[in-house]
Amino acid sequence: MTNHALRDSTERDAPCAGLRIGDQAPDFSARSTTGDIRLSDFRGRWLVLFSHPADFTPVCTTEFVALARAAEEFERRDCALMALSVDSLFSHFAWLRMIRDRFGVEVRFPIIEDPTLVIAQAYGMVAPQDNDSATVRTIFFIDPQGAIRAMSCYPANVGRSTPEMIRTLDALQAVDDGRGLAPANWQPGESLLRQPSASLDDVFAAEGQADWFLQQSGEGAGR
Template sequence: MSLKLGDTAPNFQIATTTGDIDFHQWAGDSWVFFFSHPADFTPVCTTEMGRTAQLSDEFTARNVKPLGLSTDSVEEHLKWIEDVNETQNTTLRFPIVADKDHKVAELYEMIHPGESETAAVRSVFIIDPDKKIRLTMTYPMSVGRNFSEILRVIDSLQLSDAKCVATPADWVPGSKVIIPPGIENERAKDLFPQGWEELRPYLRLTKVD
C-alpha cells in the first residue's frame, strides 16, 4: 500500500512512552505531527526530539499533537528521554511509539531498505482532524528536519482550509496569499472584500487576517 495525500491515515493500537494508544482516538480533533526516527541514543535523533519538545507551545497553539516513533522499546525510549532532556535543555512530554515489530513503520512505509532493513528513516506525516494525510516528507538518516518548515506547512494548511486560499513559494505567515483559479471573481469579491492584486487572470494576490 502506498500512502498518498488525501488518504485516511491508517489506524493502529500500540504501546508508547505515555501508555497504550489507539491512534485515531488519541488524535481526537487535533492535527498530528507524526514523525519517525532511526534509533534512540543517536545524535541527530536526539536533537530532533529535543527540538520537538522545545516547540511544545508552538504545536499546542496550532492544535497539533506530536507523535514520535522508532523501532526501539518503551524502556529504551524512557531511558533516552532522560538524555534528550539533559542535553537539549527541555522536558519531553509527547508520546513516542515503541514499534519493536515494525508494525507501524511498515504500515506507514517508514522503512526504506536502501537506508536500513530495520530502522525507520526520518518520515513526516501531517494529519488533519479528519485523519486525512495532508503532507508527507522523508529525510535521509543523516539530515535533521527543518522545524521552521514543518510549522510553516502547518500554518499554510490551516490557513488554506480556513480562508480558501493557496500560498506561494516561500510564503510565511502575514505575507500575501493566492486566490485559487477555481474561485471566480464574483465569488472572490465576497470572500476577499479587501480586494486583490491581479498579475494575471490566474494569479491574484491578496492578504488575509
C-alpha cells in the same frame, strides 16, 4: 514491461509508495512513553506523526531537543506531536532521561515503540521486505478528520527543520477552507493566492496576462 506493470513494480518496491496525500492515516494502537495510545484518539485536532531511525543517535537527539522546545508552538496551533521508532519503550525512557539531564528539556509528547516495523510498514516508511529502520525518517501532517495533508522524507544524516515543520502546519491550516493557496516561502500574516478562475471569460477579461490565475487574495493567517 508495460507502463502498468512498471507502475505496479515501482509501487511495490518504493518505501514511501503506500500512502498519498489525501489518504486516511491508518489507525493503530501501541505502547508509548505516555501510555497506551491509539491514533484515532487524536481526531478533532491536527497531528504531526514523525519517525526516527533509532534512539541514542546524534541527529535524532538534536531533533527531539528542538521539537520539545517548540512543543508549545505546536500546541498553540491545536496540533499534537507523536514520534515513532523501532526501539523498545524502555529504550525510549532511558533516552528521554538522558535528553533531560544533558539538555534540560523534557520530551512530553508520546514516542511509540514499533519493534516489528508493523506501523512503519503500514505507513510506507519502510518497504514491506525491510527488516531494519534505516529509511524510517518521515513526517506525516494529519488533519482533524484523520486525512494525510502533507508528507516529507529525510535521509538519516540530515536533520529536519522544526521551523519548516511549523511553517508547513501554518500553511495547511491557512488554506484549510479551500479558498486560498500558500505561495512559495509563505509565512503567517502574508497574503495567500486566489484560486485560479476556470472561466474563459475571466481569462480574456483579465487586465494582465497572468492576472486570471496569479493574484493575491489579500487574506492571510496571523499567529
